[in-house]
Amino acid sequence: MSAKQFAVVLFSLAICPGQDLIQSFDWAKLAPKASETVEVNLDGFLLKMARSFLSDSKPDEAQAKKLIGGLKSIKVRSIKFNNEGDYNMADVDKLRMAVSGSEWSKVVEVKNSGSKASNVGVYIKNNGSKTEGIVILAAEPKELTIVQVVGSIDPEQLRALGDAGIIPKVGNVLPVKPKSDKKD
Amino acid sequence: MNEFEEQLKQTLSRKQPAIGFAEKVLARTHPRNHSWKWALVAGLAACLAAVGVYETYRYQQGQFAKEQVMLALRITADKTHVAQQKVDQLNHRSFLP
DSSP states (O other): OOHHHHHHHHHHHHSOTTSOTTTTSOOTTTGGGEEEEEEEEEOHHHHHHHHHHSOSSSHHHHHHHHHHTTEEEEEEEEEEESSTTSSOHHHHHHHHHHTOSTTEEEEEEEEEOSTTOEEEEEEEEEETTEEEEEEEEEEETTEEEEEEEEEOOOHHHHHHHHHTTSSOOOTTOSOOOOHHHHTO | OOHHHHHHHHHHSOOOOOTTHHHHHHHHHSOOOOHHHHHHHHHHHHHHHHHHHHHHHHHHHHHHHHHHHHHHHHHHHHHHHHHHHHHHHHHHHHHOO
């Protein structure tokens, strides 16, 4: 095992599923270059609050309520930049390494090199048939977004929200569980 | 002066009041001390205000959390869609002659 591989393994072990991937990134250094920043920090308490305020009678809210039922936290950081190259792709690679451990499944990872380099990845942490977390890493030329969802999430429910027009359509990137898994 | 007149005179004659009579009369003429009632009312009002403030805060926090959940789900879906588009583009390219 080379020194680089060893470093990757160490870094992967450092970011355990329960740990905060977003917190491990130095956002402060990107702040001066940002033209727009979105920050979502929903821990257990706020998710519980949100659940109590999502209506069962409104179909869209009822679906969202069902979706967040098994979640422990949702964290999002999305930064838009004025210019291309305002952030370092090496920093994104470090984040990607954190979700390259054996417990993580790389669902999609698309890398475009060149002048308009972009890097989009969807990673899922599975424990048997149970999804314990999702990390979405989208490094576009002028935008960097990280979504970290911890907890039991059903991609089908997310897709249903997209199909209902409540959120953008999710597409077929997220894996669909086999029918037999649902009975568990 | 007959006996009846003598009795009447004695009955209507000026008498010294009992000790502490003047203080009792004065005490009754002063308004009663209702400060404890006002304290109770003020306490209840403060409790109601505190409950109101807490409920307003809780409502705002709940609404905020709800909006944040929907925003997070929208961004999640949006970025998943971006990944889907990239995959579709690659698939399309691979099928091109």
